Amino acid sequence: MKTLALTGSIGMGKSTVAAMFAARGIPVFDADATVRRLQGQGGKLVPIIEQRFPGSTREGAVEREALSAAVFGRPEELAALEAIVHPAVHHERTRFIVEHGDAPALLFDIPLLFETGGDRVFDEVIVVSAPADVQRQRVLARPGMTAEKLDHILARQLPDGEKRARADHVIDTSLSLTETAAQVDEILAGLGLGRSA
Template sequence: MPSPFPSQPRRLGLTGSIGAGKSTVAALLRERGLTVLDADEVAREVTRDPSVLAEIGAEFPGVVQGGELDRGALAARVFGDPARLAVLNGITHPRVRARMLALEQEAAARGEEWTVQDVPLLFEGGLDRQMDAVLVVDAPLEVRVSRVIARSGLSREEVLARDARQMPAEEKRRRATFVLDNSGEVEALAGQVGAAMAALGIQPPAASGQQEKSPSIR
């Protein structure tokens, strides 16, 4: 008899340094019918839960106002303070992992063979060991810095400081299954995405309307 439990889809990790274009690759993968589980979006979803907000507010007084999390204020509290960051992660990370697993199981129930795990700090958190393959999106530092300044209004020094807190891009490239060069046009990037999928044997879901059935967590 077939198992009543769907097999777990294979996991394609997606990561990249700040400004590399990871969101663009995620969109390209969604266009090809793959379910992309965005860890940042799941974290935002989790921190809208009143019980989670209550825990965060108890540990970090003043960062929850009117039932809403002031993410900037919270970031300021944990920036450069590993002990306080560990407290925050202890509240949020188990819930994020549980939600990601639930979404993955939904994909499995739909018969999907692969899901994409979009995680900014994939290597830093050791999550690459849970992936079947990893895509690293990269671009030259100056290109990345210019992109972030243009979209966020951060200063060059602020962007470089954020980049310095991540694993060096060279090390990410070394650990990648495939490196996607996003220094040019999106058409070239799309070609690289297609080639990586083909090399991994990833077939886009055949069912029409797959995009509508994929979970939306935005």
Template sequence: MTRVGLTGGIGAGKSAVTSLLRARGAVVVDADVLAREVVEPGTPGLAAVVDRFGAEVLDAEGRLDRPALGALVFADASARRDLEAIIHPQVRVRAAELEAAAGDGAVVVHDVPLLVETGQAAAYDVVVVVDAPVETQIDRLVTKRGMSRDEAEGRIAAQASRDQRLEAADVVIDNTGSLDDLEHAVDSLWSSLSSGEDVSRRR
């Protein structure tokens, strides 16, 4: 089994790379999906979030109101750390279960937005960073997700810097070109991963 940690800043295009790798045969473990699962109604995770942040982070149906919670944690580093301390351990347990079910010969891609921020780089055989300049990230967040420029800049500032992610990378996927360019880059990466080629650096 080859364990890949895939990350990238918000708006860099990490989800597109994840989809392309899945289409080529990778087993994808998506931390964002798991983070939603562990705070579904009735879970200990949701109970812990409400205990820390209050019932105002729930919607009328008793589900997590993500925009309301996001407004709290992105403006407060301490609150964000508290949320991560609730969510991340549960996500890691679930991710380990999915990985164990993948089989010995699988390429397992862990899609982890906060891989660098949470110090997980050393846990993977290969760290892949999807990269784009900050101005490109901002433009995508404004035009594709409807954020204001201030909101986009705030979201980016709350994550690791571009330099920090690049420092942690074994492989960098440049996502500033066309979709064809991205496909070619992913094809090259998949060829290496599926053949068992060692693409890791000495960290």
């Protein structure tokens, strides 16, 4: 089994590219979606987060804005949150691997792959990338996003150029969806995985 990591800065098109891999029969583990599930209605991290960050949950789910406000610009609080979330995500990832033990390859969509040193455990690292102006335009179009929030997020992420330099494969998502999909097919063919769906 080949393990593939998919990463890239905010707004670079990870979700779109992950869906393309999934459509080709590659099981995808989405770290962000896992966090949302763990922090959503009835999620197992909800009471733990409420205990550490009082007032950050409501009606059995984490209030993302309230939690974000509790850690925004406070590195020690962010570290405390990560100490709760990261082990739980690791556990879910291990379960995912076991469940898909017979797959020829698995794709792991991990936004902060390089920042957490996680790239070393994967066979191949794929980075999605687009020009900075395209990235800003995409992200600032999201509900509730501001230039200040974006700058704060980018400050925590390795610069795009460094990610591209450390990648085994780079997918340019500023192109059309058809051209982006062709890059996915090229990577899979190069890995001997071909199109399985």
